[in-house]
Amino acid sequence: MSYGDGAVMAVPAHDERDFAFALKYNLPIKQVVAVDGETSFSHEAWAEWYADKQRGKLVNSGKYDGLGYEAAVDAIAADLAAKGLGDKKVQFRLRDWGISRQRYWGCPIPIIHCKTCGDVPVPDEQLPVVLPENVEITGAGSPLAKMPEFYECKCPKCGGDARRETDTMDTFFESSWYFLRYACPDNATAMVDERVAYWCKGGIDQYIGGIEHAILHLATSASRSPTC
């Protein structure tokens, strides 16, 4: 119940943990998904194919019999919507994302802190904020916060003395969009152009690089579900 706002569903035949739970407490286990060529559904023992979303087709499900996984979800969701009982919704597990890191590598966060004006974005014409190269990395604390030549600056708004942000961005932040550049690598004046719309039409289907990477990359690229 702690996951999203959903209700707990009782479909023990097609989820390994629910199956084990139902078996232990003698709850009925009704098969509602069949896979061609697999005839050995048993209420006594779990088999991997029970949860096969690629090959599974609905059975014992009335008008939804014969539908595959995605078609079944769509059909049931459409019927619920028609009755005013529910709708499809994307549930993100990532609600807040602290992007700042107290370390050297990573893109500097382009913000200037002014006592008078508050937090002021670095103006476009002063971008990018470039990391200093004479950095001393000791392993203790943020190296940039020990470099006045990096953080001492003027406020872009009032011109008064100000302090440059010394945290750098989480590298996930950059890698959420860097791959868009591959769609237009020869553009010398802009990072991306209209070719991105062609190559990324409908979202990114696949991102190879580990699921913990993929969720953050794809959550920010208006994607359909990743398949890696």
Ligand SMILES: [Zn+2]
């Ligand atoms: Zn100011």
